[in-house]
Amino acid sequence: MKKRIMEKIMGLIILLIFIVMWLTGCLTPVSLDAYGYVISIGVDRGTEKKYYITLSLQRELSEQGAESDGGAAILAAEADCLDEALNEIEGNVPYSLSFSRTNYFLFSREVAESGDIEDFLSLSFDSLKIRTSAAMIITEGSVFEFVGGLSANNDANIKKLQEAVMLDMEKNGMIAMMSISRLFEANKDGSFDYCAALGRFDESIITDMEEKKTESEGKNPLGNIKLGDRVGGLKSFMSGAAVFSGYRMTETLTRDETMYLNMACGDYKNGTVSIPFFQNGEELGMVTLILSKQHIGRRVIINEDGSIRAEVDIRLAAGTHAKPDEANQTEMEHWINETAVNCIRQKLNDVFIKCRDAGSDAMRFGTEAIKLFRSDAEWKEFDWKSRYGSVEAVFNVELINTDKGTSGDMQ
Amino acid sequence: MKMRMGRIGLSEAVCVAAIALSTGGVFGIDPVYAYLGGNSTYISMPLSIIVSLLIMLPVLKLMDATKCRDISELFLKSAGRAGGIMLMFPICAALLICAAKPLMAFAQVLHRMVYDGVKYSSIIVFMFPVAVFMAWKGLETVGRTAKCIAVLPLVALAAAVMSSASGFEIYRLFPLVGDGMKHFALFAVSDTFVFIPPIAGLLICGEALGGNEFIRKAAVRSAFIAFAVCFIAQLAISLSFRSGLLAESVMPLYKIGFLTAKQSFVLRLDKLFIMIWLCGALVSCAYCIYSSSLFFSKMLSQKDVTASVAASSLITCTLLLEIIKVDNAVVEKIRNAISYYGALFLIIPLAAVCLLTVIKKRAGRLEA
Numbered sequence: 001m002k003k004r005i006m007e008k009i010m011g012l013i014i015l016l017i018f019i020v021m022w023l024t025g026c027l028t029p030v031s032l033d034a035y036g037y038v039i040s041i042g043v044d045r046g047t048e049k050k051y052y053i054t055l056s057l058q059r060e061l062s063e064q065g066a067e068s069d070g071g072a073a074i075l076a077a078e079a080d081c082l083d084e085a086l087n088e089i090e091g092n093v094p095y096s097l098s099f100s101r102t103n104y105f106l107f108s109r110e111v112a113e114s115g116d117i118e119d120f121l122s123l124s125f126d127s128l129k130i131r132t133s134a135a136m137i138i139t140e141g142s143v144f145e146f147v148g149g150l151s152a153n154n155d156a157n158i159k160k161l162q163e164a165v166m167l168d169m170e171k172n173g174m175i176a177m178m179s180i181s182r183l184f185e186a187n188k189d190g191s192f193d194y195c196a197a198l199g200r201f202d203e204s205i206i207t208d209m210e211e212k213k214t215e216s217e218g219k220n221p222l223g224n225i226k227l228g229d230r231v232g233g234l235k236s237f238m239s240g241a242a243v244f245s246g247y248r249m250t251e252t253l254t255r256d257e258t259m260y261l262n263m264a265c266g267d268y269k270n271g272t273v274s275i276p277f278f279q280n281g282e283e284l285g286m287v288t289l290i291l292s293k294q295h296i297g298r299r300v301i302i303n304e305d306g307s308i309r310a311e312v313d314i315r316l317a318a319g320t321h322a323k324p325d326e327a328n329q330t331e332m333e334h335w336i337n338e339t340a341v342n343c344i345r346q347k348l349n350d351v352f353i354k355c356r357d358a359g360s361d362a363m364r365f366g367t368e369a370i371k372l373f374r375s376d377a378e379w380k381e382f383d384w385k386s387r388y389g390s391v392e393a394v395f396n397v398e399l400i401n402t403d404k405g406t407s408g409d410m411q
Numbered sequence: 412m413k414m415r416m417g418r419i420g421l422s423e424a425v426c427v428a429a430i431a432l433s434t435g436g437v438f439g440i441d442p443v444y445a446y447l448g449g450n451s452t453y454i455s456m457p458l459s460i461i462v463s464l465l466i467m468l469p470v471l472k473l474m475d476a477t478k479c480r481d482i483s484e485l486f487l488k489s490a491g492r493a494g495g496i497m498l499m500f501p502i503c504a505a506l507l508i509c510a511a512k513p514l515m516a517f518a519q520v521l522h523r524m525v526y527d528g529v530k531y532s533s534i535i536v537f538m539f540p541v542a543v544f545m546a547w548k549g550l551e552t553v554g555r556t557a558k559c560i561a562v563l564p565l566v567a568l569a570a571a572v573m574s575s576a577s578g579f580e581i582y583r584l585f586p587l588v589g590d591g592m593k594h595f596a597l598f599a600v601s602d603t604f605v606f607i608p609p610i611a612g613l614l615i616c617g618e619a620l621g622g623n624e625f626i627r628k629a630a631v632r633s634a635f636i637a638f639a640v641c642f643i644a645q646l647a648i649s650l651s652f653r654s655g656l657l658a659e660s661v662m663p664l665y666k667i668g669f670l671t672a673k674q675s676f677v678l679r680l681d682k683l684f685i686m687i688w689l690c691g692a693l694v695s696c697a698y699c700i701y702s703s704s705l706f707f708s709k710m711l712s713q714k715d716v717t718a719s720v721a722a723s724s725l726i727t728c729t730l731l732l733e734i735i736k737v738d739n740a741v742v743e744k745i746r747n748a749i750s751y752y753g754a755l756f757l758i759i760p761l762a763a764v765c766l767l768t769v770i771k772k773r774a775g776r777l778e779a
Contacts, residue, residue, distance in 0.1 A: 014547075017540075098527065126523040133669040179578075181656075181670050188655040191582070367582035375586050376449050376654070 036095040039072075040104035042143035043111050043120055046078040051111070051120065053077055053085040055097070056147050074147060082123045099130045105180060106143045106199070107136065112242060112249035118187075121180070132181035136196040138242035138249055149201040149236030165197070165238060173262045173271040174255040176241035183247070190385045192364035193244050193355075195261065198252050200239040206231045243355055243362040251358035253351065260344075260351045264312050264363045264395070266296040272321070275343050277335060288321040289340060294400060300368040300391075310365040310393045312348070318399040333401055341397045348395040361388050413715040414705060415549025416619035423554030424613060424620050424629035425636070426561040427698050431509070431609035432460060432637030433564070434695040437644045437664055438513040438688065439605050444750035445598070446657035449589020453645035455598040457638045462599060463606035464634040470761055471614060471630070473768045474623055477777055481617035483709035488777060489767040492710075498760040499710045503703045505608045505757055507723055508749065510699035511730040512605075513692040514539065517685070518731065520662045525682055535731045538693065543724040545697035546704070547717065550619050553697045564691040567684040568640065571667060572647045574680070578670030579650035589654065604753030607761075609695070610634065612702035615709075664688075700724055 042054035054076040075093065079085035090097055107117055125132055139146040169175040176195045183194045206229055225231050241258040243251045253261060262268040270293070274286045297313040318336055355362045366384045373379040419427075436456050445452050470482065479485040486495035518538070522531045545553050588595045610630050617626050644664055648657065651667040660666060668681050704719035713719065734742060771777040 015544075096527070129524055129527065131669050132666070133671060179670055181666075185653055185656055189653055191653075367580065370582055371585045373586045374588070375591050376589055377591075379586060 034095050035098040036073075036093060037101045038097055038099050039101060040106055040147065041082065041099075041102060042106040042139075042147050044108045044143045045110045045114075049078040049084075050080045050116070051078070051085070052144065053079055053082060054106075054144050054147050055085075055089065056150070057097075058101070072147075072150065076144065082120065082128075099128045102130050102134050105134055105136045106146060107138050108143050109138055109140055109242075109249065109252075112138045112196075112244075115246070115248035117183075117249075118247035121183070125180075132184070133179045135177050135179055136183065136194075137199045137238075138196050138252075139199045139201065139236075140239070140252075141201050145201045146199050146236045149234055168238065170269055171271075173259045173268045174240070175238045176253075176258050176261060176267075183244075186244075187246055189379075191366035191370050193246070193360040193362050195244065195360075195362045196242045196249075197238050198240045198242045198258075199236060201236050202230070203235065204230060205235045207235055241362075243358055243360040245359035250360055251354060253354070256347075257351045257354070260347045261355070261362060263296070263314060263344075264298075264348055264352065264393075266298060268293050268296065273340075273344065275340050278339070279331070287335070287340075289336070289399070290319040290321055291316045291399075293317075298365070298368050300365050300372065302369065302372060306387075308369070308387060308391045310363070310368065310391055311396065312363075312393065313396045313398075314344075314348075315398045315400065317402050319402040329403075332403070336399050336401050341399055344399075345395050345397045348397070349393065352393045352395075356389065356391065359389070361385075363393070365391060365393070413717060414708065415551075415701075415716050416616060416705070417549055417551030418621065419551055419554035419616075419619055421620075421625055421629055421632075423558045424616075424625065425632045427554050427557035427694065428609055428613050428629055428633035429636040429640070430557050430561060430564070430691045431612065431695040431698050432606055432633055433640040433644075434513045434688075434692050435509055435605040435609060436460065436602075436637060436641035438516050438662060438692060439509060440602065441512075441746055441750050442660055442663065443658050444747070445602070446654045447590070447594075449586060449654045450584050450649035450652075450657070451587065451589045451595055451598070453642055453649050455595055456602060456645050457642045458599045459602035460606050460634050460638050460641060463603045463610055464630060466603065466607060466758060466761065467610045467614065467630060468627070469765055471623060471627055473765055474614065474617070474626075476772065477768060479617075480623075481709070482611065482614035483706055485768065486710065486764055489764050489771060494767075495764075496710050498764055499706055501756040501760050502608065502611055503707055503723075505604065505753070506612065506699045506703035506706075507727050507730070508753075509605065509608045510542070510696040510703070510723075511727045511734075514542070514696055515731055515734065516662050517689050517692055520665055520685065521689075523661070524665070525685065531735060532732055535728070538689065539696075539724075539728055539731060542693045542696035542700065543720075543728075545694065546700040546720050546724065549716070550616050550698075550701055550705075553694060553701055557694045557698070560690050560694065563687050565640070567687040568644060568664075570680065571664065571684050572643060575647065575651065575667040575670065578667070579647070581650070583651070583653050584649055601751055601754045604749065604757060606634075606637075607754070607757045608699065608702075611757075612698060615702045615706045696727070700727055 036057045038055045039058045040056040042056065044052040044054070046052040054074060057073040057075065075089050077085045077088045079088065086097060105121075107120075111117065111120070137146075165175060165177070169177055175197050177197050178195060186192050186194045206225055238255075240255045241253040241261060242249045243253060243261075256273075259268065259271050259273075268291075270291065272288050272290050274288045277284045277287045294317050295313070295315040299311050301309045301311065303309070318340070320332060320336070352363060361384075366388070369382075369384055370379055373382065436459075440452075440456070445456075470485070473479075474482065474485050477485060477488055479488065483495075483499075486499055489495070490498055514535070518531055518534045521534050522529065526534065545556060610633075613620065613626050613630050613633075617623065620626050620629060647667055648663045651670055652660065652663055657663055662685075665681060665685055700720060700723045701716075704716050704723045707713075707723070708716045708719045768777065
């Protein structure tokens with residue numbers, strides 16, 4: 001009897017020790033309020049040190065039930081690396097910086113073109129707990145201004161802006177967005193080149209027009225704006241794509257060109273293109289085609305003589321919008337199948353040549369070429385990157401007229 | 412006798428073995444070695460499970476033929492006490508390594524990517540007692556816990572794979588057999604080091620399962636479940652990362668959602684998934700520690716398994732805590748030796764036991 005009681009006491013002691021051990025997980029607890037969540041990390045060229053690093057933090061409103069989601073707070077310092085900047089910044093803020101929600105890395109064009117991105121990103125993502133799903137934006141001008149432009153509007157909310165960028169990408173395909181992990185992947189085995197979003201800051205955009213908001217406040221509904229002003233939204237916006245060769249940015253693409261890049265890569269979903277409509281040599285106006293992806297197939301052929309040909313089959317559903325009154329159904333059909341197809345094909349080819357001349361396989365043809373190899377050793381020996389300059393691309397475009405069978409007069 | 416086996420049914424045995432096999436195949440592999448030869452683990456790993464099963468089934472057949480209730484009886488009958496104990500050691504050691512490896516990976520990921528400012532050792536001390544407690548309570552506790560949680564890691568895996576599917580790319584699978592067929596076949600055989608111990612665990616705990624037929628059914632069913640789990644998990648990993656990046660990653664399954672720039676609430680569930688998978692790893696750890704302890708106790712005719720469980724737990728804990736303090740070059744050498752030749756340390760003793768059993772049986776020197 002005494003032995004059983006002793007056994008039970010021993011068991012309880014062991015259980016107690018275990019419970020105490022479990023509590024060790026709470027040895028260094030940090031309250032959620034004590035964190036400052038860094039949403040984006042920006043990198044400009046520094047004056048005294050290598051970089052000027054800007055951290056953008058999401059500022060939560062302390063009031064419970066507040067309708068707004070808060071704004072942004074900016075922290076910045078000059079440093080030779082991120083760790084050095086953090087050491088300087090963290091000493092001056094009343095909270096710990098957390099990178100677990102970092103979604104964007106922003107680099108100025110100057111830094112991106114110098115190839116210093118590789119040096120900067122050699123930081124330990126794991127130790128800072130940064131997710132490699134964070135995307136990259138290259139900014140024309142300084143990152144500092146760009147980040148400021150994101151916060152210029154009183155309603156600015158970085159999280160919502162990020163969602164808007166993604167939505168924009170799906171809606172019109174004019175933005176290229178890739179995670180940082182793809183930059184590492186691209187440079188690990190050289191099967192493609194990275195492509196980042198390109199951002200711009202425009203000082204002339206009017207973000208606060210002092211309009212009449214209530215009966216007793218403000219001037220009038222138009223505020224202080226004049227006809228022709230670019231009004232509303234933010235001073236910072238996405239203006240296309242930055243293409244890389246390795247870790248170095250080598251070329252920029254406009255929003256239109258980015259759309260064709262996405263089309264060639266197979267990432268395109270929906271969008272619009274405007275193409276001039278000619279009748280008897282006379283331009284009747286622009287016709288807007290509403291496009292949506294039906295099928296995009298890609299392949300690379302390596303011929304026996306060593307020449308490489310990339311082929312992309314693009315089939316898009318095309319609906320016309322704002323077509324000229326003078327054009328009938330047959331003419332439109334012919335125009336879509338000939339003029340529009342040729343125009344899109346030409347644009348695709350132009351973008352391909354622009355990227356190829358910049359030494360960038362931004363269309364990711366290497367990812368198709370790798371499928372032709374039986375082993376890693378063969379692929380490495382082939383050295384795709386060195387052969388990419390001689391690749392020829394063929395774009396087979398097919399537009400399926402979705403207005404077919406409907407009345408010619410769509411008004 | 413305090414062997415703390417109790418009785419477990421077929422479903423409990425299948426759950427516990429399937430969890431141990433799957434945990435080993437997904438979280439217990441050495442990424443540097445496994446992904447060295449390209450992205451072919453989604454074929455080589457499931458194939459390895461089948462090879463492991465094929466290695467263990469003849470042992471089970473001999474247990475049947477010699478009317479042994481568990482593998483320790485077979486070892487004793489075929490190799491005698493001294494020989495049996497010598498042949499037992501590699502299997503016990505492999506079970507303890509299989510107990511430690513997944514937890515080591517979890518501790519590293521939790522330390523590096525989840526908790527801020529918490530030491531690696533604190534995380535080990537936080538989670539390891541749970542496994543020890545289950546092992547201490549015995550097989551019945553481990554088996555029933557396994558049955559309770561078995562579905563959760565599967566659901567977490569399915570959710571993780573589905574939420575990351577937009578980042579999958581077919582080209583990452585190419586070249587299909589990585590460094591060639593020779594390396595591929597080598598991986599399939601050497602990876603059996605991860606899968607033989609959990610199946611051997613079923614043979615060790617055979618008495619609690621109620622007969623060799625149940626052991627066979629449990630082994631086959633758990634192997635096929637693990638086959639499917641490993642195939643899905645490794646295929647998702649291979650579709651997410653090129654092999655060059657995988658070789659540098661501790662737990663790639665945790666990171667498969669890190670590829671897409673598009674953020675969603677599902678992608679942020681990875682911290683929840685890792686905790687669910689950790690539950691599976693703890694059950695697997697408990698099972699391996701208990702199996703190793705039971706084998707040791709039976710071979711040494713001990714009447715109480717708890718002393719062995721305490722010793723095995725201590726060894727596993729030491730492995731978990733001390734391995735990061737050891738010089739990297741030494742760890743690298745040990746890791747390479749285990750990855751390349753580990754399977755031989757298991758296959759040789761098992762083959763020796765089988766051979767001795769057959770010889771003795773033919774000579775009529777084997778007691779029924």
